[in-house]
Amino acid sequence: MYEWWSRRLSLLHLDRRPTRPIRSQGTTGSHRQELMVGLFKDGRGAFNGTALKEALDLIEALALTEDVQPVHIRAAPGFDGATWLDLGRDDGQSVRIHPTGWDILTPDPHEVCWRRTQLTGELPLPAKDTDGKGIDLLMRLCNFANAETECLAIAWLIGCLGPSVPVPAPFLTGPQGAGKSTGGRMLVRIVEGMSGDLRRAPKDEENLIAAVAAGWVTALDNLSHMTPDLSDAMCCIVTGAESVKRALFTDGDVFRVGYRRPLLLTGIDVGVIRPDLRERLLPLRLERPRVRRTEAELWAEYAEVLPVVLGSLLDLTVKVRAVEAETPTDLRMADFAHLCAQFDAATGLGALPAYRASLDDLNDDVIEGDLLAQTILRHADTIEPGAAQQMTSTEWLHCLSRLYSGEDGRPLPKGWPTTGKVLSDRLKRLQPTLAARGVLIDSGRTKAGRYLEMTRTAAPASHEQSRAF
Template sequence: MSDDEKNPAREVITDYAQAHFRYFRTADGTVYAQKNGHPVARPIRSQGTTGSHRQELMVGLFRDGRGVFNGTALKEALDLIEALALTEDVQPTHIRVAPGFDGATWLDLGRNDGKSVRIHPTGWDILTPDPQEVCWRRTQLTGELPLPAKDTDGKGIDLLLRLCNFASAETECLAIAWLIGCLEPSVPVPAPFLTGPQGAGKSTGGRMLVRIIEGMSGDLRRAPKDEENMITAVAAGWVTALDNLSHLPPDLSDLMCCIVTGAESIKRALFTDGDVVRSRYRRPMLLTGIDVGVIRPDLAERLLPLRLVRPRVRRTEAELWTEYAEILPVVLGSLLDLTVKVRAAQADTPTDLRMADFAHLCAQLDTATGFGSLAAYRASLDDLNDDVIEGDLLAQTVLKHAAGLDTGAEVRMSSSEWLHCLTGLYSGEECRPLKGWPTTGKVLSDRLKRLQPTLAARGVLIDWGRTSSARYIEMTRPATPPPHQQDAAF
């Protein structure tokens, strides 16, 4: 009788698993299995359609002649392995991009052989990452990328821009800056909003940008109807692309802000009373649409408007995507070459912009190429501020009131007094309730806090304070313009 026949099935499975797989846990306590020498890790409890650890363990046992085991033995063995793994070191898993050792970053090509791109300070290489350095997590949204071409001399960027219908050179350099930002896991990037007239190729352009990072299977999708579905979609991929948006309700707007700059979601774990599941997420986003209506100020600071124009010559979908698939290796290679140059460039970080990391990336891109991406980014934010003001009656009324103040003047009033003052300015002597207008001093104060950056960009400063007896809101029209307006004056 062989040793395997003498030992219980669960021991045979456990010994085989520990010999052929590495088990570890993430910070949230999820246990992953990683085949020896391969960078892709799978949660041992997953039953996903992309392949579970249970399936690869069963296949390995069968092909190595260890036998076919029933579900009970597999469950007992995996329970023991999971318990043992909870004592191991913590290591994160990553989707598509990941930080590496010595300042390098990795790009997962989604290939079965695990080959990935290592972007380092002096160049980039196609390698199989050390499992101790990078653990990839894959889902159905993880498409396969082609092997990027070497020595492209930058022609891939020109080939890409020739297929897109961007309205100006400024828009093109902002799109390139966003693509470079998508390859940096530690840098939050604003969400491009592809807009333009009907027939401008917004959806097609969005797909082209997304597929450079996510492969030919990457696509746009409709916005989920609730937060839970949105978080699930965001967690399963790297770039979240939403198509044909016609309006942005407040809840979706706030959620997009969280996705762009990072947040954490907590929900009750299944089949438990007190345990929870933590979901951390910060992902690049991309939006398309003709007009989304009123944009809230906090989201406006996180958007990157990219305007497209209608093409003069129409092409069939089959012809367009066939050409795109052919040039994608060259496009990806050129983007990687440019990313290395941009990261090596030295540039000051603008201190007056909300998305300072992306602004710094734009400054580095300008240093490396001579583009005007930082100026284009400032101009795009200025346009978005105009959109916010045009869609907000309170912002318009505050600016109208501030226009009557002397330069350097400071006005302090309580929130209720400001409400009476601004209401009278807007509606005249009637002071009747207005649809969408603040109804109390507290509501006014909250609205002004959201509008504070937008108003500051137009030279009106709002601040809050209190005296010994009451709180007040202070409005100031400073004598000096905002920093970026000063820069434009020279």
């Protein structure tokens, strides 16, 4: 028996297949299940639970004596500036994207170790020498409203192939019947395979984090309302965060889950958008197709062209990454803005101006849904350009409340700030939104106490630049 275990453990060091959890009893496959099958096939019979637990304890103890190797889902950094894309295949074949091209290889475990879950679908082997026709095939299947939207969708897909690039969350919107869910599935399945799909938003943050951490692209379908908790969770998903909770069946141990994942949303209208989420969204508008097709016909064609689409996307990714471009310093998602600048330099298209214009449109949505922001802009119109006005937060609250109520004394709306502290906190959230319209909010302190300062700039530069596009 000792010789059997020694042979098994030695094979683990040579195995280039995706990593397996040691004890999981789920349907994704675990090393526990693999050992049980190996014992049975080698004529050892079926071990009882105690013997198998002791064997797994030994494997865990031996693992602690080895170097720690990180595991990755779907996308991973490699050596010499390369990145990897997991194709989800049992033989471990993956795509290595390097500065001069891309190849289909089985990664060395010292460079990349893949982790698989039930959300990890299989991708087809990408086609070589596509001459870029896969991008055209994809755009023909989707119902994007214009060329600028298509540029942003392609730039987002390229960002999904980079494990270290935070990308904004595409929000597929449009009239009823525009194919938002179908378009979302098509974008997701380029990275997640034909098993990738949209899902409803979980009702609590814990389930959302569990689903996000187990996959790469998370796609939430048919959103009609966005609670503050869901909005905050989406911000964390896009830019990265960590969840820590007590490990099961322990008193003092903890379980850590770190995550930063591409996120995709669909819906006609989600209501009021909070300012912090606005900077992390990428609106993609779709239009109703003129000719309807059956689901079977549409997805049969999509599955047929997917290898060509993936090959063209990989070719374009190599081309874009090879280009040097200046990083815009005025946008929240600087990594994605830099990617858009590289995309424009490589293709001659206008992804970066389209990204700026989309953010400006979202800024309008935030203002239209926030009566306080509208009142502040009304007051700012009374300030001379370049001038500043200082008051305490309580004085600002009285000033803005009187301006909203007007001479007829209409009642203040629900959610209106009730104290100076609440107003100050709301203004902190609205700072980027108001700055895009030429109104700067700052705070300071004098001997008399704290104050808030409102300054009206000569012109809202970002608004005019984006509209010029």
